[in-house]
Amino acid sequence: MKSSLLISRILLFIVLAINGIQCQLNNFPQAYQYNIDNDDFFVPYQGERFSVFDWNFCKAMANKYRGNFLMSPLSLKITLILLLEGSEDDTSREIVQALHLPLNGFAGRYSTRNQFRRIIHSLKPTSNEYKLNLATKIFISSDIVTRQSYASIIDVFYSTGIVSTNFNDATKTASLINKWISDTTEGNINNMIDDENSIKDSVMVMMNVLFFKGLWHKNYFNTQDTKIGKFHETKNSNWDVQFMSTVGNFYYAESLELDAKILRIPYLGHKFSMYLILPRTLDGLDNLIKNIDPYVLTKNVWLMQSLPVDVVLPKFKFEFTSHLEPVLRELGIKKIFEEDASLNGIAQSKKNSPKLSVTDFIQKAGIEVNEKGTTAFAATEIDIGNKIGDQEFHADHPFMFYIEDETTGTILFMGRVTNPSQKNGATIRKNTDIPTTFGHLIPTRGVISAEASATERFNYFNSELFQEANEASNGNIVISPLCVKTALTILTEATGGKTRQELLSTLRLPQEPNQIREISNRIRLSYSQQIKPESELNIANRLWTSRGAHLTPEFNNILINNYGSDAQYVEFSDVLLTSKTINEWVRRYTNNHISSIIEPGTISPETQLLLTSALYFKGTWLKAFDESSTRILRCFKVSSTNCQQAIMMENISKYRYASIPALDADVVELPYTDGRLSMLILLPKNEGLENIQTLSRDLAHRSILSILSNLEETEILLQVPKFSIEYKNDLRFVLEKLGIKEIFDSNANFTGVSGMSARVGSVYHTSKIEINEAGTVAAAVTGLSVVPLIGSSMTTFRADRPFIFTVIDRQNGNMIFAGRVVDPNSPPSKPTKQQAQYQKNY
Incomplete structure (x- = not known):
């Protein structure tokens, strides 16, 4: 009888710890010394983002709880994906729709797995400049036989291991799980399971742990400048809190859609940054949360400019624990909590035993943000106390924040601060009175997808127009x-x-x-x-x-x-x-x-x-060519039998570059100084005008944004003709x-x-x-x-043969100009x- 009860219970825990800044010297090696001359050059992530669910989840949490909150969309999504891999039918469909994943089936699952493997792989490498620990484990009863195919998939794609344990000995199992969490979060969370009886009747506990500790990119905040000030939670309620302050160059934008200011503070390592979104008005946070979505936010992030900003930011530290079943139900994920959940792909069930279902979904998070890194940072301190900022960013009233991995566009943490002096964010308990609607959620998947794809589909015409113009004309075109x-x-x-x-x-x-x-x-x-x-x-x-x-x-x-x-x-x-x-x-x-x-x-x-x-x-050009390096190339290969002299520009530097097999071409991006526009040069692997025609046709099947997402910083010898x-x-x-x-x-x-x-x-x-x-x-x-x-060891990109170029908007993939160079010296093309x-x- 007991085994029948056991097989029906799954607990899911998400454990998060984030230290924005820590002061202990022994926590960081000397490698944290940093050269102040290495400026923060910022270009937003250009690939496909995976954050619609993140902001839906944020809106739901904001409506559920009024105070400080903190959560990790990434940790939650990883845990849900592990359930998805073992689910079927309506249980699977609900998760797919809520997470805005590709349609189910082999192609959809393959795309999802690769997406998550890429994100997890990006977060795995260790660094001397920050600490990030991401780990996932499934603790499963020794009475249960895990399906071999499931264990293999979650190991290969999600780096998730399975540990067999005896849930009958709840004290030992709780101790085992708590020690693993404590080790992963470096002691920041010691007792995730404080009541051993909560797992006694379980057969499976899924744990995801995300721990981040980062230093600011520069020593922006001096402890001597930290002052006590009023933080206005409402018009009639304020708190005395410690405010850090600085004046310096930050990427900053003002959003009309959100009626808010956006500030980016980067961490050391050129990978993570904290974004703070401050409403213009004291009571504007609710309206900001109502209007925010990934598309509005992405547009405004692309509009950020490096400006002198007077920054006043409260120190804050709090923990937040939430039982997520009511919120997930509101987002459309219901079946996993019900007796008829279809999770048969996880474990082999016994005859007449109840089906697996999720009984609780818990996330625990903590954050601390303060002034300093370590004393090794002292060499990089800047005295900017007498400078005057052109813009003001005074976070003296409730605001939002999120921390993003800018190399993949993945949001690690997001939260809201309504009272910086509050040390323990309240715990959201399980609630049997589940509301039927939240008024401020992002529209349904269909609406979002239609809106997002409208602009993207509008760009299809660009490639098709260029392809037909390419076919209709000989010689150079633009x-x-x-x-x-x-x-x-x-x-x-x-x-x-x-x-x-x-x-x-x-x-x-x-x-x-x-x-x-x-x-x-x-x-x-x-x-x-x-x-x-x-x-x-x-x-x-x-x-x-x-x-x-x-x-x-x-x-x-x-x-x-x-x-x-x-x-x-x-x-x-x-x-x-x-x-x-x-x-x-x-x-x-x-x-x-x-x-x-x-x-x-x-x-x-x-x-x-x-x-x-x-x-x-x-x-x-952001990286101009040196005129003294420009020289005459004897042979620009117009065709296999025709050479023409050309004036070639040359530069050795780091450019975003890739060799793309699907196009059988090399691609390099030459950015302009505005930070938004750039030129792509696409060079066929092989000589011959017929390869230019083929490349032109292939471009009609590849979006500019997908090409940009393949490019990586590479030191290359770049040779391009003047034309x-x-x-x-x-x-x-x-x-x-x-x-x-x-x-x-x-x-x-x-x-x-x-x-x-x-x-x-x-x-x-x-x-x-x-x-x-x-x-x-x-x-x-x-x-x-x-x-x-009426009626060499260095990659070389030498454009010494016909190539295609396009001037693009990096924000939306729009083509401003597109062209073909067959002969840099030729007269205008003929039809x-x-x-x-x-x-x-x-």
Whole structure:
């Protein structure tokens, strides 16, 4: 009878300990001495993040408990994944959906396992600069036979061992578990199981322990500057607490969406950082938690700039223990706690014995944050007491924080501080009165996925456009997918029916006009407001109309408010004057780098509408090339039988680089000084123009973000030719190949613009780019005319053969420019015979 009771009970414990700063000298070796000249250069994690569940969980905890709290999303996810590996049916589906994992099945499980193995592997290496212990064990009754396949999977992918023990001897088992936890947390948690009777009827205890101890990247806070001050928990409640203070350069941002300030304080080791999110108002924390999600946060982290900041931060230390069943149930994980849970993949059950189910889910965490590292840090102290910070970050009221592994984008810990003087955060007990809803959770998986993928899918068009342009032209090319997309997106506002549907489908835009305008505004405003002074990126749109074209007031307002565009009347009947007017506008917005887009012979006197989109970019390399190293290369291999001289720039430095087998190409990233934009150069492994065509086609199946996630810092000898390309073409042929045909047809539906019958005659696109030792200058213009219906040991990256390049936004993978260099010295490219014949026919 007793064995039947035993097999039904699983306990899950998550043990966390984090010491932000510790002062004992003997805790750290002398290797912690640090050179102050090694500045903190920060680029946010660029790969796919895995944090939707983290913030859902945070919101649920914040609604469940009002005081200080601390938890580790990573530890919780690892424990849930161990359950997932042994689960089936609805039990499995609930965990998959709550964690926002790939759909179940072999491919989904394989992806999940690799994701976690990568994260765990990243946290395993030891370092002299910080201490991080991550360990997971399953203690299982000696009466239970663990399935061999389960034991193998959790060992290989999750570094989790299984220990057989006798739960009948609860005192010995509790002592065994507590000693393992104490050793892993270096004595910070000694009695995780303080009541041995709590495990007496269990058959399995899953334990995950995460311990972190870190030193600040620099000695930011001097103990002599620590003062007693008021921490305002509410308008009517305040506490005397110790405040640390400093003035120095920190990465900092202010978020309009969150109505909050964000501060990043890095730890020594270039891996972990603490982020503090401070509401602007005393009572703003609840609203901040309501509005925060990983996408808003990621966007704002990318906008952080290194600025002088006056920082005032309370010292705080507290522990927090929580029973997580009510919160997990609210997030949709229910079956694991019920008698009909399907966890048959963990252990072999006996006939007529109850099924395994989880009876409790406990997480215990502790954190301490104070001023110093060790005395070995004394050599790096900075006297900045007389400096004045441009920004203020005074955490004198409730705030949030999280600690992230910036090499993988993994959140280790997150929490809320409402009272720094509170030493013991309350324990959340098991609650049988489980609430049915939390009002402030992130929307369901479907909504989040749709919103997240909208921008990502919007980028698919970039690669497809470049691929077709690559096929349609010979020689060097450069186009601006961003510029072309801007013009085509505006057309979605002017069209209806099948005409609009083709545009939406090809551009991967949502059906709802407001969502399209939101995407457009987000992109436009991000580039107009958030590029640093070292770079220039200007986008301008204008609709040129004849006096006979009567724009609807609604369309005109949409153009102004959502696309930063305007309308201007011109006399299309005066072809010479109109061409001059439009080309002057083009020259102004491309800083004279493009002299014309419209020639007198390219527009008709009958034209009633002309839409132009201009983009100008100038960037300075973060790592400039030394002009004295530039030299003439005798043979740039245009083809296997054709060599041309080229002027090659050269630099030896650390760049993000990878050899990507899926593309059969080497990729290197050349960052610009603004920290957001960079150039990717993709060099086929083998010579020959046919390999450029193949690479172009393969790029359509790989997102820019996935390529970026493969790149790693590597010291390389980089050799790249100086080149200048100007590309002019009518993109009608290319767009029709992509499925945009109706806008050129006599049946085109343009009733959204002026009520008249019209079609697009041509899509003129002109791009120009110049690459030299200092950086990049690039410009592009797209015009659409609408006419009335009357008719060594060191890795070497030597770009000495044709290659593909793209200027990208590292934040969202958007392509600003994309191009191909076949011959650095060649004149502008010519259309292929097929496109030339096509243009002749039209």
